[in-house]
Amino acid sequence: MFAEKVFVVASLVAVVSALGMLISRSPVRSALWLILTLFCVAGLYLTLSAEFIAVVQILVYAGAIMVLFLFVIMLLNLGALPNLERVDFKKGVGFVLGVAILAQLVFLGATAVGDFPAAASDPEATGAATAIAKELFTRYALPFEMIGILLLVATIGAVMLAKHRFE
Amino acid sequence: MNLPLWLLALVAFGIINFMLISASVLVYAERKVSGYMQNRPGPNRVGPAGFFQPFADVFKLVFKEDIVPAGASRFIHALAPVIMVVIAMTVPALIPFARGVVIVDSSVGVLIILALTSIAVYGVTLAGWSSNSKFSLLGGLRSSAQMISYELSMGLAVASVVLIAGSLSVVDIVEHQSAGGAVLGWNVFRNPIGALIFIITAFAETNRAPFDLPEAEQELVGGYHTEYSGMKFGMFFLAEYVNWFVASFVIVTLFFGGYLIPFEPQLLSVVPALDGSVGLGLLQAGSLMLKVSFFVFLFLWVRWTLPRFKYTQLMEIGWKVLLPVALANVLVIALFVAAFTAA
């Protein structure tokens, strides 16, 4: 199936580029890897017939948020991070614990993989803009409005904490 | 109309080549029109009336040495122009050239166009960063700030169009403008403020004058492409002209009826044989090109009429004028749509 092939490729590239983002020592390169990851995630949405969410993912994350990331990185002229020279005890323990948690989560996903419901093949029912809009403005109208408040709070906060002279 | 895949590929190939050639024609047009506006002849040596000048320029660029500055990030330095060209060349895939002649009719086509324009900024930003030069970096920074600021208003202008059409598909939006003898139905008449905002933001998103701060040659040498030479520079050059052309296409498609011929129903009632024929398709494509040509000219007209904005003015127009107006416009349009189309 075509969708499955897309899924395999997109998820592999997503994982690899996520690793690239972590390993890369230059902030700009990290950001670029992250952009690639976001694109692949958009590809995953496409395999679920969620066209609208896929495009919005690119529009919002890759097109707006990551541009701001790059802008800030460039504006602050962040240099490359120092290379990891010494690995001390704490980092070692952290690494082992992290890998353990990752292994658990992978195990979880692997055990449950057959039990997940199949993706809806009808984009009109799930992925289309109208279907999403209907749910958003009826069933989830209250949380939707609250998210508006959340964004307002974040905006006010950004101004309060960052404005040169706040009064 | 569902074209077979091989025909679709052929159409796509044709459109890409069409874009490439029209970029050359646009270079010629720009220099010639600029010349007339400044009361001088413009290029007139290479070929008849200087028509082969842009082709000569391309040959020159191809044979120039490709220089990568010391300390530049090689891969990203090479990647940036590719991003620019690829994205500029992708948008035409979503634009219907005549009824049924479109490479992709996606149900979220308008959003894809917006997404592609929003990604185009990476080309400029990365070119600026990877060149390891302060002029380039400043150009890249300006560009990302400018794009972010104007993208919001552009998105809202598009949202007002989407509200009227009730669909995110580009084809639906064009067809929805066919009411009222295919002139009064144009979105520019139903949504004039949205049209104005979209045209202004389109200027900003294509980095054309008076919004050409990212490459302001008086301050930044060449802006983000200062450190590019040879065909890499040629690609930026190409992308800029294709973007200009494509922006005109999008403006026409969203607000000026796209491929619709003015008074199309009347024309069909006079010549019924035309309905569904290839001839009508050609007429539609011609109508589209005519309208696009006007906007191509508008870009030049504005370039030689308005001086470049200051950076502060740019930000003020974007955030304090366009954004509130665009928001209010969406609200008004939404109210109208709710009032007149209530089931």
Added chain:
Amino acid sequence: MELSGAFDNILADLSGGASVLWLALIGILLIIWDAFKNDDAALPWVAALSVVAAVVLEALRLQDTTTTAFFDLMRVNGVASFVSIVILLSTLLSITLSVPYLKGIRHGYGEVYALILFATSGMLMLGTANSLVTVFVGLETMSIALYILTGLVRSDEGAVESALKYFLLGAFSTGFFLYGIALIYGATGTMYFTEMAGGYAARELPVLFWAGVALFLIGFLFKVSAVPFHMWTPDVYQGAPTTLTGYMSTASKAAAFAALILVLFYGIGTLPVAKWQMPLALVALVTVVLGNLLALTQNNVKRMLAYSSVAHAGYVLIALAAGTSEGYAGAIYYLLIYALMNVGAFGVMAFLEWDDKEGRVQMLDSLSGIGWRRPLLGVTMGVFMFSLTGFPPFGGFFGKIAVFAPAVEAGLTWLAIVGVLASALSGYYYLRVLYVFWMRPIESADRAVRERSFPVPRLSAAVLVTCAVLLIVIGFVPFVRDMTQAFFVGATPAGLL
């Protein structure tokens, strides 16, 4: 879903979510007002009055049967109203205390009160949630507003540090929380608490489900600052403006605990297996012990109160670990009493502050003998400290009975014993405050204290006295305790749907 029917449904439910929407609306109004008339002195009082209105509204619904509204996303009436009242009460008291305090430290911006209202609105949504969606949205609205309030005094590097710490760790914990929600949704196919048991039975994915619950609980335990997710608490409480610390230590905890109680009572707790109880009991044990031990060594009162707040989270967790209706009722009762004690204690400290750094560097010893100079603050502080320790006849004592008794009944006697021993230990550091306040000679710092500490306006004094009086009275009014019992005991979750 048919659109017109859905809109009618929303309209019909508007009164149910009235207090959430009302506070958000007034918050927006305050922002606009502030834009035209900067830092108007009337702003905080408008905010306070709007909270009073919400309290009255919720009080009228207190006796009604609990139901759901907004497509079952929210719970209204009954227990939801009680939780709302606890949150609103703590908000109201904190706003009243904040007005003179923030003015004194020259940060009485109008936006602060709008942010408090927005945060409260988020808390109300969180504390009355019936769906993982509303839990998450409410939690985030509350948290973002609190991050900002924490860093309010941005000229002080300590406040900035605490805000940054809070934000980074909070964002990290949100990641756990979301991952947990995703796994729970994958295992049950529903976001609604009340459908969890059915969804779980239909799919039988125990590993996935319990992993989701674990991650979900980590998110909650972070917000209520239970050990081992408590690291942010002392720094944040120390660096935030003092009255706002009182607010965030009571209202946000009440909201998070209420959501946890609801999800346990209606959702996870209705499952035939209960794998969550023992981990929760262990977390409660560690939290109580560590919170109290660390509080012993603190010389800064705000930091001490922060660790004490960790310990109190542990007491509530003891009741939750019991997993019985009495336990949930006791926990919710404790939240009310805790709100009164802690808002009061932080309020008193706010008026004894002279270091210009939100009490961050001020040591307890510098307040020697302050009780004689400021008898009102000294006496009310006495009530709060005794109550926090759990001395009869103060509210704290009845609260502790309410949380320890269900644990004993549920067979967690060892946990209750540790809890009691730990609260005996806590007597040392709570009473040491009173010792310094009343029994130490007045030191040289006295002059600074006299000159720079803020005068206590009548209204703030009234608030402190009210808190103290309520704490003395509440234990002898069985009405409140009975009411919390009635919310849970005898009412099966299914019957309350």
